[in-house]
Amino acid sequence: SESDTTDAAGSAELRTPIVAVLGHVDHGKTSLLDEVRGSAVTAGEAGAITQHIGATAVPLSTISDIAGNLVDPADFDLPGLLFIDTPGHHSFSTLRSRGGALADIAILVVDVNDGFQPQTHEALDILKRTQTPFIVAANKIDTVPGWNPNPDTPVQATLEAQSDRAENRLNEQLYEIIGQLSEEGFSADMYWRVQNFRENIGVVPVSAETGEGIPDLLTVLMGLSQRYLKSEMSIDTSGPGVGTVLEVKDERGFGTTLDIVLYDGVLRDDDTVVVGGKNDPIVTDVRALLQPRPLAEIRTESQFEQVESVRAAAGIKIAAPDLDDAMAGAPVRVVRGRDLETVTAEVRAELADIEVVTEEQGVVVKADTLGSLEAIAAALEEAEIPIVRAEVGDVAPRDVAVASTAEEPKHAAVLAFNVDVLEDAVAEIERVAEVDLFEDDVIYQLVEEYEEHVAAIEDAQQEQILDKIQRPCRFRILQDHTFRQSNPAVVGVEVLSGTLKRNSRVVKWNGNEPERVGELKSLQDAGEDVDSARAGESVAASVDGPTVGRQIEEGDELWSELPEKHAKILEQELADEIPADELEALRMYLDKRRKRDPFWGK
Ligand code: GDP
Numbered sequence: 327s328e329s330d331t332t333d334a335a336g337s338a339e340l341r342t343p344i345v346a347v348l349g350h351v352d353h354g355k356t357s358l359l360d361e362v363r364g365s366a367v368t369a370g371e372a373g374a375i376t377q378h379i380g381a382t383a384v385p386l387s388t389i390s391d392i393a394g395n396l397v398d399p400a401d402f403d404l405p406g407l408l409f410i411d412t413p414g415h416h417s418f419s420t421l422r423s424r425g426g427a428l429a430d431i432a433i434l435v436v437d438v439n440d441g442f443q444p445q446t447h448e449a450l451d452i453l454k455r456t457q458t459p460f461i462v463a464a465n466k467i468d469t470v471p472g473w474n475p476n477p478d479t480p481v482q483a484t485l486e487a488q489s490d491r492a493e494n495r496l497n498e499q500l501y502e503i504i505g506q507l508s509e510e511g512f513s514a515d516m517y518w519r520v521q522n523f524r525e526n527i528g529v530v531p532v533s534a535e536t537g538e539g540i541p542d543l544l545t546v547l548m549g550l551s552q553r554y555l556k557s558e559m560s561i562d563t564s565g566p567g568v569g570t571v572l573e574v575k576d577e578r579g580f581g582t583t584l585d586i587v588l589y590d591g592v593l594r595d596d597d598t599v600v601v602g603g604k605n606d607p608i609v610t611d612v613r614a615l616l617q618p619r620p621l622a623e624i625r626t627e628s629q630f631e632q633v634e635s636v637r638a639a640a641g642i643k644i645a646a647p648d649l650d651d652a653m654a655g656a657p658v659r660v661v662r663g664r665d666l667e668t669v670t671a672e673v674r675a676e677l678a679d680i681e682v683v684t685e686e687q688g689v690v691v692k693a694d695t696l697g698s699l700e701a702i703a704a705a706l707e708e709a710e711i712p713i714v715r716a717e718v719g720d721v722a723p724r725d726v727a728v729a730s731t732a733e734e735p736k737h738a739a740v741l742a743f744n745v746d747v748l749e750d751a752v753a754e755i756e757r758v759a760e761v762d763l764f765e766d767d768v769i770y771q772l773v774e775e776y777e778e779h780v781a782a783i784e785d786a787q788q789e790q791i792l793d794k795i796q797r798p799c800r801f802r803i804l805q806d807h808t809f810r811q812s813n814p815a816v817v818g819v820e821v822l823s824g825t826l827k828r829n830s831r832v833v834k835w836n837g838n839e840p841e842r843v844g845e846l847k848s849l850q851d852a853g854e855d856v857d858s859a860r861a862g863e864s865v866a867a868s869v870d871g872p873t874v875g876r877q878i879e880e881g882d883e884l885w886s887e888l889p890e891k892h893a894k895i896l897e898q899e900l901a902d903e904i905p906a907d908e909l910e911a912l913r914m915y916l917d918k919r920r921k922r923d924p925f926w927g928k
Contacts, residue, residue: 349435350443354465357534381641396545415493427456467699468533478537546685566660567593580645655696688712694744721747725752798911799824812873831887844871893927
């Protein structure tokens with residue numbers, strides 16, 4: 327065929343850089359993407375922007391129309407920009423290629439009023455980890471008090487039309503953001519002062535509401551790409567396509583389909599492809615390549631139209647058999663003209679790159695995509711939390727079953743990131759009470775929630791141990807407070823240090839030898855029975871065994887007896903948990919015992 331002739335010749339071309347939009351919820355990611363699309367329409371180039379599956383392509387000519395004299399198309403040979411439509415870092419961390427980020431460049435959206443928020447920090451972590459170049463869109467400048475809006479104008483022009491007061495307020499907020507970036511280790515400045523966008527982060531003031539600064543944003547993205555990414559944008563336009571799965575989706579009439587971003591080569595509707603699957607790579611034949619149907623033609627029965635081939639960079643839907651086990655974030659490779667084994671091995675190697683280390687014991691982790699699974703695994707590893715099972719997908723009953731087999735209570739947990747919990751899994755969690763479920767869509771919050779849970783379990787365990795253990799206590803019989811001589815002796819006592827508890831054995835020191843004088847049966851404070859008395863408190867103690875005036879006397883210093891094993895646990899494991907006065911009593915007790923036996927309680 328004709329295209330095969332072209333293939334034989336082979337040809338290199340520059341592809342569109344892939345742009346991702348990240349930032350905290352409500353800071354304006356969606357609005358910004360809408361505004362970019364909207365500006366393209368306003369610029370009279372509606373036909374020129376094309377809606378892909380999961381992405382919008384804005385060609386250079388449209389960017390130049392929007393940017394006015396900021397962009398001269400003659401300065402560029404990259405064809406434009408491809409914006410990924412699903413904003414947020416979840417999709418961003420999904421978007422990977424060969425171990426790096428799939429997005430070539432990113433926009434970090436920060437609300438000028440709100441500054442840095444949890445997901446802003448998380449997005450920065452991801453950008454750092456993947457070493458993705460990015461710019462900051464300081465959004466919502468139109469909300470600065472006293473702002474005079476100038477729709478769709480570049481930043482400098484609108485700044486000139488502002489009062490000093492409004493401009494100063496904006497500057498304060500922008501410098502706040504620049505300061506926060508610097509705290510995160512990024513040197514940043516207003517974009518017009520940045521010379522090298524790889525070393526310094528450019529901050530672009532924008533409004534997704536009024537379009538102010540959008541020309542600047544597109545100009546900076548285009549310039550940055552042209553200057554620093556051009557060498558990476560060269561693709562073989564006849565080469566076999568390579569991409570990443572954005573989403574695995576059921577589509578009426580097509581069954582399970584894949585939304586992918588193609589970042590290299592060409593994909594055709596008669597290609598065989600290899601896709602990363604839950605168990606093994608999936609080998610399948612493309613049945614159809616689908617693009618959204620232009621709005622004008624939407625009345626036809628399908629919202630999609632079939633295309634024969636697509637060239638990177640593009641978003642496209644693949645309809646093919648056997649896609650049920652495909653995973654979001656997994657690689658897709660076209661086999662065309664190559665050995666199937668080689669391509670399968672490539673896919674396998676890419677998957678192995680992402681694979682998460684699991685241990686014999688640990689928590690169960692479920693995430694929406696391979697990329698986010700990897701990001702969580704990294705966060706858990708840093709927090710020294712082991713993982714027993716890590717998978718892409720919703721929380722299912724067998725995840726709960728795996729968690730319930732944990733040897734330690736703290737590992738009986740399922741951490742779910744941005745996924746649903748299936749109904750029968752909810753029932754299973756209710757049934758096996760020991761399994762705890764944690765859900766969040768911010769990674770470090772998910773990890774923190776789990777860590778708090780572990781801390782609570784450990785506290786409870788220690789409290790239980792403390793409860794069962796004899797506690798050191800030094801107390802004195804008060805003068806003129808003998809209420810009963812014997813059987814049992816009832817005397818007023820003052821606790822000097824430690825905690826006096828019911829049912830403890832009472833000793834009196836004879837030199838360094840503790841002599842048991844009886845058992846403390848009950849304690850009364852102002853006529854009421856109490857279980858214990860703390861240092862500084864005075865209570866009435868009834869002691870079975872001694873007679874006042876014989877084995878014990880008013881003014882005597884007495885101690886609760888510490889079994890050696892308990893003394894050892896207190897000193898070696900619980901020293902940080904018990905109050906200072908109790909620790910002091912423990913030390914005194916140990917000192918005396920160790921004068922006779924240096925290894926006592928060791
Ligand atoms: P996302 O969660 O980051 O995608 O944020 P959205 O795009 O949904 O925006 C959140 C809210 O902020 C919406 O109510 C938007 O209308 C509003 N918003 C976004 N950008 C701007 C802006 O530049 N100016 C003003 N005034 N409102 C904005």
